[in-house]
Amino acid sequence: SQQGEEDPQALSIQEGENATMNCSYKTSINNLQWYRQNSGRGLVHLILIRSNEREKHSGRLRVTLDTSKKSSSLLITASRAADTASYFCATMNTGFQKLVFGTGTRLLVSP
Amino acid sequence: DTEVTQTPKHLVMGMTNKKSLKCEQHMGHRAMYWYKQKAKKPPELMFVYSYEKLSINESVPSRFSPECPNSSLLNLHLHALQPEDSALYLCASSQDRVPQETQYFGPGTRLLVL
Numbered sequence: 001s002q003q004g005e006e007d008p009q010a011l012s013i014q015e016g017e018n019a020t021m022n023c024s025y026k027t028s029i030n031n032l033q034w035y036r037q038n039s040g041r042g043l044v045h046l047i048l049i050r051s052n053e054r055e056k057h058s059g060r061l062r063v064t065l066d067t068s069k070k071s072s073s074l075l076i077t078a079s080r081a082a083d084t085a086s087y088f089c090a091t092m093n094t095g096f097q098k099l100v101f102g103t104g105t106r107l108l109v110s111p
Numbered sequence: 112d113t114e115v116t117q118t119p120k121h122l123v124m125g126m127t128n129k130k131s132l133k134c135e136q137h138m139g140h141r142a143m144y145w146y147k148q149k150a151k152k153p154p155e156l157m158f159v160y161s162y163e164k165l166s167i168n169e170s171v172p173s174r175f176s177p178e179c180p181n182s183s184l185l186n187l188h189l190h191a192l193q194p195e196d197s198a199l200y201l202c203a204s205s206q207d208r209v210p211q212e213t214q215y216f217g218p219g220t221r222l223l224v225l
Contacts, residue, residue, distance in 0.1 A: 003153065030211075031211060033213070035216075040150075040199055040219070040221070041218050041219060042115070042201060042216035042217050042218040042219055043154065043201070043203075043214075043216040044216070045213045045214065045215070048211065048213065050211070088153055088154075092211075097208055097209075098156055098159065098167060099156070099214065100156075101153035101154050101155075102153060103152075103153055104151075104152075104153050106151075
């Protein structure tokens with residue numbers, strides 16, 4: 001399977017704390033994307049990082065990519081209850097032209 | 112308008128029924144996708160349409176039949192489904208099928224097959 005692995009599977013934190021999620025993948029990629037999904041609804045695109053980039057920021061989000069280790073991390077700073085959701089990494093593999101999603105991290109932010 | 116709409120939101124069907132899921136976008140996107148998502152699992156790609164032509168079929172059983180009547184609409188026709196086909200079906204679209212494109216997802220149709 002090309003599917004990536006994410007850890008932790010579940011993460012529970014308090015509002016104001018930072019949340020870090022990790023993603024590992026198996027094949028060469030063109031880019032890696034992070035999506036958020038609220039309780040079984042549609043996915044919302046958060047950020048895209050290209051294979052030649054190492055770090056990217058968007059608001060309270062920081063994404064890193066290490067292609068030598070085939071891994072990425074998503075950091076959400078100063079978390080809010082509204083950040084409670086499942087977070088998926090998704091890789092766009094070179095040659096396949098399709099997104100392959102990781103297993104996901106369920107984040108719970110308590111007030 | 113950056114919205115992908117899907118109807119119905121919920122669908123319950125028997126194994127002998129025929130039903131259709133509908134997806135619509137008015138962003139001028141030329142690529143549209145169907146994904147299947149089981150509970151607590153990631154979405155899995157089923158079909159990709161590019162410029163109204165089927166370009167990827169991920170070995171999906173023939174009881175699922177996609178259709179792209181025009182550049183804004185994507186249907187998924189369902190016939191003789193099995194209980195294990197119960198899942199959230201997500202539609203997505205992107206400007207084009209190039210690697211850097213973001214996919215925009217609809218809210219999904221939650222399907223229960225009895």
